[in-house]
Amino acid sequence: MSLGDVRLVADALDVGHAGRPVLKQVDLTLRAGAITVLVGPNGCGKSTLLRTVAGLLPPLGGEVRIDGVPLRSLARRALSQRLAFLPQTSHAPAGVTVRELVRHGRYAHRGALARHTGEDTESIEWALEVTDAAPLVDRRLDELSGGERQRAWLAMVLAQRAAVLLLDEPTTYLDMRHQFEVLDVVRRLAREHGIACGVVLHDLMQAAAYADEVVVVADGAVAACGAPDEVLTPDVIHGAFGLQVTVVRDPHSGYLACFPRRCDEAAATAGPCATS
Secondary structure, three states: OOOOOEEEEEEEEEEEOOEEEEEEEEEEEEEOOEEEEEEEEOOOOHHHHHHOOOOOOOOOOOEEEEEOOEEEHHHHHHHHHOOEEOOOOOOOOOOOOOHHHHHHHHHHHHOOOOOOOOOHHHHHHHHHOOOOOOHHHEEEEEOOOHHHHHHHHHHHOOOOOOOHHHHHOOOOOOOOOHHHHHHHHHHHHHHOOOOOEEEEEOOHHHHHOOOOOOEEEOEEEEEEEEHHHOOOOHHHHHHHHOOOEEEEEOOOOEEEEEOOOOHHHHHHOOOOOOOO
């Protein structure tokens, strides 16, 4: 498929737990070669939405389709061949090496007990290369830094060779350098390999720098959706987060930067700050 072709669509999606809605009437589109970033306050339902789109939670209403096929009609293994999901926290058996971890990504195609093929080996080597995890293959996961560990987990889900990649807060617990290293890998996956990426992030400046489209979730619905320039405005941020910000453009990178006002200072000023 060419860049920009639709890979995943959610139509009028209602999501929640135990029959209790958290978000209603969500429309979401993930395109090949593009990064869609979900942002919003804590507890707004971003992770619940991503897990529903990944097929891990049943929708309370609406439908999700991948390559035009309803998710509900796909068996778990068939879905795993089309869509890869990396949760906020992942756990591996003690002592497992990076190579052993990444091999798990091929279970979607072969099963845990099936014999490895040349195609499996090729997919594993590709996943290790594009995530810069190849030098780590013989090291144990519990010996790695946070950024190295996250690259190993990314390599595992990429070994599935899925066209859609969903990442739930992949930069959590990482220092600033490793956060950007992981996001650089995600951008490379989208730009160079045509993968449709849906990512939950907390940092609005990271969203501005890496997203092709930003989806702001707040108050039980999608509050805004569009390019970073259209969505990351003082009014939208104030409405979603209850926070007054100044939004400026970095003269070096050209990306937007959001600077929050201290709550005690903002209380004396009505309304969000203007965009510079």
